[in-house]
Amino acid sequence: xxxxxxxxxxxxxxxxxxxxxxxxxxxxxxxxxxxxxxxxxxxxxxxxxxxxxxxxxxxxxxxxxxxxxxxxxxxxxxxxxxxxxxxxxxxxxxxxxxxx
Amino acid sequence: xxxxxxxxxxxxxxxxxxxxxxxxxxxxxxxxxxxxxxxxxxxxxxxxxxxxxxxxxxxxxxxxxxxxxxxxxxxxxxxxxxxxxxxxxxxxxxxxxxxxxxxxxxxxxxxxxxxxxxxxxxxxxxxxxxxxxxxxxxxxxxxxxxxxxxxxxxxxxxxxxxxxxxxxxxxxxxxxxxxxxxxxxxxxxxxxxxxxxxxxxxxxxxxxxxxxxxxxxxxxxxxxxxxxxxxxxxxxxxxxxxxxxxxxxxxxxxxxxxxxxxxxxxxxxxxxxxxxxxxxxxxxxxxxxxxxxxxxxxxxxxxxxxxxxxxxxxxxxxxxxxxxxxxxxxxxxxxxxxxxxxxxxxxxxxxxxxxxxxxxxxxxxxxxxxxxxxxxxxxxxxxxxxxxxxxxxxxxxxxxxxxxxxxxxxxxxxxxxxxxxxxxxxxxxxxxxxxxxxxxxxxxxxxxxxxxxxxxxxxxxxxxxxxxxxxxxxxxx
Numbered sequence: 016x017x018x019x020x021x022x023x024x025x026x027x028x029x030x031x032x033x034x035x036x037x038x039x040x041x042x043x044x045x046x047x048x049x050x051x052x053x054x055x056x057x058x059x060x061x062x063x064x065x066x067x068x069x070x071x072x073x074x075x076x077x078x079x080x081x082x083x084x085x086x087x088x089x090x091x092x093x094x095x096x097x098x099x100x101x102x103x104x105x106x107x108x109x110x111x112x113x114x115x
Numbered sequence: 116x117x118x119x120x121x122x123x124x125x126x127x128x129x130x131x132x133x134x135x136x137x138x139x140x141x142x143x144x145x146x147x148x149x150x151x152x153x154x155x156x157x158x159x160x161x162x163x164x165x166x167x168x169x170x171x172x173x174x175x176x177x178x179x180x181x182x183x184x185x186x187x188x189x190x191x192x193x194x195x196x197x198x199x200x201x202x203x204x205x206x207x208x209x210x211x212x213x214x215x216x217x218x219x220x221x222x223x224x225x226x227x228x229x230x231x232x233x234x235x236x237x238x239x240x241x242x243x244x245x246x247x248x249x250x251x252x253x254x255x256x257x258x259x260x261x262x263x264x265x266x267x268x269x270x271x272x273x274x275x276x277x278x279x280x281x282x283x284x285x286x287x288x289x290x291x292x293x294x295x296x297x298x299x300x301x302x303x304x305x306x307x308x309x310x311x312x313x314x315x316x317x318x319x320x321x322x323x324x325x326x327x328x329x330x331x332x333x334x335x336x337x338x339x340x341x342x343x344x345x346x347x348x349x350x351x352x353x354x355x356x357x358x359x360x361x362x363x364x365x366x367x368x369x370x371x372x373x374x375x376x377x378x379x380x381x382x383x384x385x386x387x388x389x390x391x392x393x394x395x396x397x398x399x400x401x402x403x404x405x406x407x408x409x410x411x412x413x414x415x416x417x418x419x420x421x422x423x424x425x426x427x428x429x430x431x432x433x434x435x436x437x438x439x440x441x442x443x444x445x446x447x448x449x450x451x452x453x454x455x456x457x458x459x460x461x462x463x464x465x466x467x468x469x470x471x472x473x474x475x476x477x478x479x480x481x482x483x484x485x486x487x488x489x490x491x492x493x494x495x496x497x498x499x500x501x502x503x504x505x506x507x508x509x510x511x512x513x514x515x516x517x518x519x520x521x522x523x524x525x526x527x528x529x530x531x532x533x534x535x536x537x538x539x540x541x542x543x544x545x546x547x548x549x550x551x552x553x554x555x556x557x558x559x560x561x562x563x564x565x566x567x568x569x570x571x572x573x574x575x576x577x578x579x580x581x582x583x584x585x586x587x588x589x590x591x592x
Contacts, residue, residue: 023518029472033431033480034438034452037468045469047528055530056420056486062367064492077355093219099445109451110439 021049120145121282123476125339128285129187132178139234146192146236150283157267159277161197162205162236167234167398171484172361176234187342187469189232194275194284197323198245199239199330201225208321209253209274210243210446212462222319223351224288224330231346236284241466244434245295245323247271249526252466254308257523263562266520269299269535275333276303286334286343289564292323293422294515294539296331297551301346301567304553305543307333309539311575312359312546314345316351324429327422327543329345337552337584339384351411364575368582374400374570375410384537385517388557389566391516392477396568396587397553402587410504410511415541421497422540423533424477424490431474439461469529481553493558498545505573510583513538513568519559542571550580552587 025044027048037045061069091104100107120142123131139313143166154160174190195201198208200218200224207213221229223297228235242252250258252578256359260268261281268277272289276299279287289296289311300307308331315330332343350357376397378535383391439445439458446457460500463471477486514534542549554568568587572579585592 025474029475029479030468033471034437034455034459035463035468035474036456036473037472041465045472048469049473049476051530052423052533054451055533059417059424059486059489059493061495062414062417062489064489064496069488069492070495071538075359087289090219094441097217097219097442099439103211105443107335109454111451 020055021046026035116492116539119149121285123218123285124335125191125342126214126309127552129189130190132190133185136476139171139178142169142190143192144504146283146285148211150236150240150278151205152512153261153283156264156282157277157283158240158256159258159262159274159281160194160246161207161209161240161255161274161506163237164204164235169256169364170229170232170234174234176329177232186231188228188346188348190234191285192234192236192285193228194239195225195235196272196275196287197241199225199288200319200321201235201238204238206238206321208239208244209241209250209255210462210464210467211254211319214444215537216443220319223316223353224347225319227346230290236278236497238297238398239254239272239278239287241311242271243467244321244430245271245290245292246430246466246470248294248298248520249523250274251523254464260520262303262564263520266522266564267302269302269520270383271299272333273299276300276305278405278574279303279305279333279335286304286332289332289333290320290323290328290330291543292327293426294536296333297515297539297549297567297569298535300333301553301565301569303518305333305335306337306550306552306588307331307575308340308344308345308586309542309548310348310551310577310578311358311548314363314548314575314577315347316349316354316357318351318353322433324426324543325433326429327426329543337581337588340584341581341592344581348577355464358575362575364523364573366573366576366579369509369576372400372510372583373406373408373508374405374583375408375504375511377410377412377415377511377513379411379413380415381514385514386519389514389516389518392555392557392566393512394566397512400586405586408508410508412500412504412511414493414500417493418497418535418541418544419488419537421493421544422536423473425488425494425544427470427474427565428478428487429474431478432470434463434467434471452491467527474482494544494570497541501541501545501547501571502573510579513542513569514554515569519557519564519566520549538569545574548572548573548577548580550584552584554587
């Protein structure tokens with residue numbers, strides 16, 4: 016895997032998956048850096064691991080007993096205060112489903 | 116010579132406050148007045164807070180009435196990293212994305228510090244979302260090393276390190292995902308400690324790598340680091356990964372240590388004078404009656420590649436929440452999708468984008484087995500190797516970093532910056548606790564720069580680290 020080349024198109028595709036725009040002018044730079052990072056990380060390839068099952072951590076119940084809920088409204092004002100756009104106490108977002 | 120109030124350690128200040136030599140107000144004013152003066156140059160604090168009159172009055176009253184029963188942190192001014200929530204204050208993680216994000220609640224550790232009577236001078240500079248080893252990735256300019264302002268204070272908790280080393284905070288809080296407390300501590304001559312994963316609550320920290328992150332102290336002395344750790348630790352209902360008492364290590368702290376030394380890993384890539392300090396420190400400990408044992412940790416050379424798969428994978432998942440909808444930077448385009456894309460693109464800096472893309476890659480279909488699952492499996496192997504070594508030794512010693520603090524711009528390609536963490540990441544991958552303590556200075560261009568001695572202890576055996584650390588710094592705990 017360490018031999019594979021990273022192209023500007025690969026970076027573009029990853030950026031689209033991550034919902035980030037990378038400027039055309041920065042694509043090559045990212046691709047070059049990616050190659051050197053992946054070449055370094057690719058060292059993992061040479062390591063052979065014992066053929067054992069992936070261990071799962073010791074399981075324990077981390078949930079508390081149900082009860083003592085927050086009084087409704089305790090956090091509302093503070094959280095709504097951070098909304099970029101709102102109508103009353105509701106978060107307002109753009110229409111998701113198009114009608115055309 | 117009497118020290119100025121801002122130059123005191125927590126222990127010294129607590130003693131002076133109880134003896135009535137100075138008041139909480141005088142201690143605060145001493146720190147804040149020097150902080151305002153020095154911060155212009157250092158950029159250690161992104162914001163210096165107004166005095167909290169009520170908290171100060173309460174702290175003074177507790178000291179006056181409870182005397183020695185009052186917590187040692189009562190009335191002590193601390194530096195808080197900008198990714199730890201303090202209710203009503205901005206917590207930006209040094210990112211444009213969270214420039215105006217006001218914390219709606221206290222992090223669990225903030226709450227514990229407040230309950231102990233601690234005061235907060237301000238929020239400190241860091242690499243954006245804790246991604247870096249120099250604070251050069253901060254959206255608000257670099258934090259400088261007070262020992263040589265042409266050099267970095269390390270990172271990502273570089274602001275807290277710079278503040279404490281410059282005596283504009285008696286101690287500081289940092290977070291450590293791959294070395295972000297210990298490496299800046301080494302570069303500024305401080306004590307820095309990363310607790311066992313699960314020893315300290317992560318509730319209310321802005322997450323980078325959720326299976327790696329721990330908050331911990333940056334302090335002038337080992338005793339101070341212990342005071343902070345003892346205040347911060349403990350199970351928290353708001354963090355399901357915190358360890359119940361039944362899962363904590365109760366191993367007795369030895370008075371004579373068996374110190375493991377992985378010689379194979381120190382043969383290359385280290386500055387000769389740093390290695391010399393490391394060897395001298397070990398020889399001194401040996402002369403004092405402790406034993407040195409060669410240990411073999413062959414998989415350690417894969418630790419950094421493993422880290423640069425796991426951490427970006429977790430970071431890309433954690434940072435997906437910043438989409439400009441509920442809080443944080445909110446850019447608006449034509450469609451809902453463009454709202455997300457514009458908010459992220461404008462809000463995140465280049466290193467953050469680099470790691471999100473890298474994380475997206477290692478988790479993507481077709482690559483997840485070769486990268487993420489493989490790296491995850493290597494973590495088990497690393498843990499096994501350490502556990503085997505810990506059958507023979509109490510702690511394992513490394514230098515914290517191969518070299519002292521570097522100059523701004525010196526590590527401009529990502530991999531050379533990542534190599535700063537070569538000795539520190541393993542403790543995050545295995546979840547084991549680790550400490551960095553000063554082990555002497557080396558000269559670079561006429562300036563004496565500190566170096567750090569690093570110890571890792573078995574899972575849950577955090578207290579061992581303070582004992583061995585104090586042996587190096589010659590403190591009595």
